[in-house]
Amino acid sequence: MQKLTERTGGPLFEGQTSALSVKRTKFPRRAVLPTFSLFSGLLFFITSFAQTAPSPDVFLGYKLGDHFTPHYKIINYFKEVAKDVPSQVKLEQYGETYEGRPLILAFIASPENLQRLEDIRRNNLRLAGVLKDGASADENAPAIVWLSYNVHGNEPSSSEAAMKTLYSLVDPANARSREWLQHTVIVIDPCINPDGRDRYVNWFTMAVGKNANPDPQSREHHEPWPGGRTNHYNFDLNRDWAWQTQIETQQRLKKYNAWLPQVHVDFHEQGYNNPYYFAPAAEPYHDVITPWQRDFQIQIGKNNARYFDSHGWLYFTKEEFDLFYPSYGDTYPTYNGAIGMTFEQGGSPRGGLAVATANEDTLTLADRLEHHYTTGISTIEVSSRNAGGLIKEFHKYFTDARERPGGEFKAWLSRNDQYSDRLARLKVLLDKNNIEWAPAPAGSYTGIHYETGKPATIKAASGDIVINANQPRSNLLRVLFERTSHISDSVTYDITAWSVPYVYGLQAYGLNAFVAPGTAPQQVTPVEAGASAYAYAIRWTGMNNVRCLSQLLAKGVKVRYAEQAFQSGGQDFEKGTLLITATGNGALGDRLWPVVTAAAKSTGVILYPIASGFVDKGADFGSGHVHLIHKPKVGVLTGEQVSSLNAGEVWHLFDQELDYPISQLDAGDLGRLDLRNYDVLIMPNGYYRSLADKAAAEPLRNWVQAGGRLILMENAVAQLSKLEWGLKEKGTDDKKDNDKKKDEDYSLLHHYGDRQREEVMSSVPGSIYRVELDNTHPLAFGYPDRYYTLKQDDNVYEFIKEGGWNVGVIKKDNYVSGFTGNKAKEKLKDGLIFGVQDMGRGEVVYMADDPLFRSFWENGKLLFCNAVFLVGQ
Numbered sequence: 001m002q003k004l005t006e007r008t009g010g011p012l013f014e015g016q017t018s019a020l021s022v023k024r025t026k027f028p029r030r031a032v033l034p035t036f037s038l039f040s041g042l043l044f045f046i047t048s049f050a051q052t053a054p055s056p057d058v059f060l061g062y063k064l065g066d067h068f069t070p071h072y073k074i075i076n077y078f079k080e081v082a083k084d085v086p087s088q089v090k091l092e093q094y095g096e097t098y099e100g101r102p103l104i105l106a107f108i109a110s111p112e113n114l115q116r117l118e119d120i121r122r123n124n125l126r127l128a129g130v131l132k133d134g135a136s137a138d139e140n141a142p143a144i145v146w147l148s149y150n151v152h153g154n155e156p157s158s159s160e161a162a163m164k165t166l167y168s169l170v171d172p173a174n175a176r177s178r179e180w181l182q183h184t185v186i187v188i189d190p191c192i193n194p195d196g197r198d199r200y201v202n203w204f205t206m207a208v209g210k211n212a213n214p215d216p217q218s219r220e221h222h223e224p225w226p227g228g229r230t231n232h233y234n235f236d237l238n239r240d241w242a243w244q245t246q247i248e249t250q251q252r253l254k255k256y257n258a259w260l261p262q263v264h265v266d267f268h269e270q271g272y273n274n275p276y277y278f279a280p281a282a283e284p285y286h287d288v289i290t291p292w293q294r295d296f297q298i299q300i301g302k303n304n305a306r307y308f309d310s311h312g313w314l315y316f317t318k319e320e321f322d323l324f325y326p327s328y329g330d331t332y333p334t335y336n337g338a339i340g341m342t343f344e345q346g347g348s349p350r351g352g353l354a355v356a357t358a359n360e361d362t363l364t365l366a367d368r369l370e371h372h373y374t375t376g377i378s379t380i381e382v383s384s385r386n387a388g389g390l391i392k393e394f395h396k397y398f399t400d401a402r403e404r405p406g407g408e409f410k411a412w413l414s415r416n417d418q419y420s421d422r423l424a425r426l427k428v429l430l431d432k433n434n435i436e437w438a439p440a441p442a443g444s445y446t447g448i449h450y451e452t453g454k455p456a457t458i459k460a461a462s463g464d465i466v467i468n469a470n471q472p473r474s475n476l477l478r479v480l481f482e483r484t485s486h487i488s489d490s491v492t493y494d495i496t497a498w499s500v501p502y503v504y505g506l507q508a509y510g511l512n513a514f515v516a517p518g519t520a521p522q523q524v525t526p527v528e529a530g531a532s533a534y535a536y537a538i539r540w541t542g543m544n545n546v547r548c549l550s551q552l553l554a555k556g557v558k559v560r561y562a563e564q565a566f567q568s569g570g571q572d573f574e575k576g577t578l579l580i581t582a583t584g585n586g587a588l589g590d591r592l593w594p595v596v597t598a599a600a601k602s603t604g605v606i607l608y609p610i611a612s613g614f615v616d617k618g619a620d621f622g623s624g625h626v627h628l629i630h631k632p633k634v635g636v637l638t639g640e641q642v643s644s645l646n647a648g649e650v651w652h653l654f655d656q657e658l659d660y661p662i663s664q665l666d667a668g669d670l671g672r673l674d675l676r677n678y679d680v681l682i683m684p685n686g687y688y689r690s691l692a693d694k695a696a697a698e699p700l701r702n703w704v705q706a707g708g709r710l711i712l713m714e715n716a717v718a719q720l721s722k723l724e725w726g727l728k729e730k731g732t733d734d735k736k737d738n739d740k741k742k743d744e745d746y747s748l749l750h751h752y753g754d755r756q757r758e759e760v761m762s763s764v765p766g767s768i769y770r771v772e773l774d775n776t777h778p779l780a781f782g783y784p785d786r787y788y789t790l791k792q793d794d795n796v797y798e799f800i801k802e803g804g805w806n807v808g809v810i811k812k813d814n815y816v817s818g819f820t821g822n823k824a825k826e827k828l829k830d831g832l833i834f835g836v837q838d839m840g841r842g843e844v845v846y847m848a849d850d851p852l853f854r855s856f857w858e859n860g861k862l863l864f865c866n867a868v869f870l871v872g873q
């Protein structure tokens with residue numbers, strides 16, 4: 001961060017006038033209209049030949065970097081440039097955020113290329129083998145460079161840089177841009193996360209005085225909870241590329257996958273004391289990354305370095321930001337044939353407009369945006385010079401993907417989960433990522449069973465699907481499905497396991513041969529509920545059933561659930577099956593069955609008519625083993641003591657997936673809230689003052705004993721385990737460690753240089769463990785006797801000895817996939833992960849792992865919903 005203020009010197013790039021130093025005259029064409037004069041006629045003549053747009057400074061009325069620009073003004077600037085330079089800039093709105101802000105792309109090209117933009121796009125898809133329209137793919141095409149800004153809303157310098165970058169590309173005085181645009185099409189997404197950006201910018205504008213205060217302790221450097229990094233539901237959009245759980249990502253990826261750029265840059269900011277980071281990325285690299293992809297990153301990095309060196313700016317490469325987890329803005333493009341990169345400027349989230357850094361310098365917003373501008377332009381430059389090579393290698397990448405797919409398997413077969421929507425949800429994920437799948441043809445297959453890891457013979461059944469590896473998206477497919485992630489280094493930035501069959505709770509097999517597609521099975525016609533039946537049953541097997549229940553409860557329908565399996569009319573129904581009878585639903589009158597039918601149809605749920613309350617096997621519907629589901633009033637704690645991500649997952653589940661009311665309560669207000677208003681209180685991962693000691697937790701305990709249901713997640717479980725409520729954390733085996741120390745003490749002689757690796761011994765960055773479930777307990781209804789959990793720490797708990805239920809436990813050898821340090825591996829055995837403690841008239845539900853992780857851990861959602869809707873009823 002030294003000498004950062006020297007940046008305003010001469011023009012950055014040869015042939016270009018600095019937008020900051022020269023005030024351009026604004027020539028908006030609309031200003032010409034009122035009076036026609038010789039001057040305005042001349043002006044019209046000029047603009048129609050050399051179209052000019054105002055610089056950001058002129059348009060905004062302040063120098064870039066002097067203020068944070070609110071999102072709508074960024075959009076207005078892009079619109080202005082597109083209007084003023086229509087021969088080179090085309091805007092496209094691709095969607096809206098949850099809060100209704102527009103999401104846009106700007107395409108910047110030479111006038112010739114802009115005219116044939118659609119042809120360029122189609123040709124690019126032919127190169128990738130995605131578009132098969134009979135026309136041949138032309139390698140003599142411009143490279144597509146896609147620049148994404150401000151995915152993290154409180155890393156705001158990048159959207160400011162986006163405006164400067166746009167301007168420099170269309171500035172008629174910039175001869176180099178003109179040259180680069182002969183060989184590249186530039187796509188700019190000026191702000192991926194407008195809701196988060198405006199949350200930050202609005203707050204900062206409110207907190208800053210007339211003059212920015214560089215004192216890092218002053219208020220303007222301390223953003224309140226939940227901060228602007230994330231989107232409306234507190235989701236990190238830079239973890240969402242593959243899963244697409246958020247509408248911003250869903251809409252953007254439709255466009256991204258319709259283009260498939262050769263180069264993608266995701267602009268970020270990191271802590272303000274860090275120098276700039278750019279490619280090449282750090283290890284681990286996933287081993288699907290090709291030598292060309294590795295090499296071109298280095299070329300880009302070297303070009304960036306050339307500019308940074310000339311200014312004396314500090315930077316680092318090859319450290320910290322790895323290429324592994326598939327859902328980032330660098331890895332996802334990389335696994336789809338691009339050179340995908342993350343660039344990080346120092347500054348977030350405490351940079352403000354100016355901040356005093358540790359090395360006694362002042363880092364300003366103007367500095368930060370200048371650096372991002374520089375790497376963006378440098379990337380365009382090096383891509384333009386190598387456009388031919390980029391296209392050729394891109395073509396080869398996809399030819400290899402289709403014709404010579406790597407990895408352990410040639411195809412995958414996934415079982416249909418007869419009554420559940422698990423496979424339906426997997427198909428949605430595949431479709432979102434343009435991964436081709438097909439119905440499995442009848443027949444026998446041999447392959448490796450994901451659950452056992454052993455060879456198996458499978459007879460395909462109706463509804464099963466196959467996914468062949470020989471397709472354009474073969475690399476992404478392989479990364480998403482591989483049983484064990486191939487990691488080249490153990491120090492990583494994120495989770496190390498995400499194998500989709502475990503995440504979705506599906507029975508899957510890896511096959512050693514490609515499979516010709518079969519034909520689709522016939523659709524089941526949905527049953528209409530009517531007065532002729534005694535009752536209707538809904539199986540409790542997936543999230544569609546929970547969505548249906550949510551609708552029924554909202555409409556005032558009384559729903560029961562069967563605690564035991566039963567048989568009726570020759571059909572077997574599992575534990576947890578929902579029952580709707582006319583009896584007890586009189587208040588709805590004739591509306592009952594239309595309401596039930598509508599709820600089932602809109603959620604894709606099958607209704608089973610039941611002729612009599614007298615069942616063939618199991619408990620009759622009037623039995624004490626059939627329970628009425630009281631519509632729970634639910635609250636979730638939020639605020640400074642709570643993980644915004646985990647609280648956001650809970651909120652998103654209720655709001656978007658279930659459409660069920662939830663009160664967001666501030667954990668800091670707990671002492672003042674009337675908890676009697678809630679049946680269920682959720683404490684997401686956090687560090688709670690109300691669980692700090694026994695006395696502080698007393699009000700919560702009283703509420704549970706009076707009938708409340710407390711759902712604790714992750715660290716909230718760890719905190720409670722210290723309070724003698726009945727749960728205890730499991731320690732490591734101290735005795736064994738002591739014995740070892742007696743023999744030899746050489747282990748103490750560890751090397752300073754190894755310190756990062758040694759930390760890794762106890763780390764669990766996110767790996768998959770098999771949890772044995774007691775599925776006779778309502779918490780595990782709808783599951784087989786096992787569940788695959790994402791373990792992100794080494795916390796396990798002793799089995800509950802009395803007054804509670806060990807519903808989900810890890811036994812001896814339950815490690816499945818991902819990286820777990822050796823010390824942590826020792827600890828992660830024979831312990832509780834999910835449990836229920838009965839306490840007075842209420843209960844406490846323990847969830848040591850997050851079953852809602854980033855909302856993509858699909859198979860965990862039902863477990864969480866069981867805790868909310870079934871446990872304790």
Ligand SMILES: [Zn+2]
Pocket residue numbers: 152155238267268269
């Ligand atoms: Zn970031």
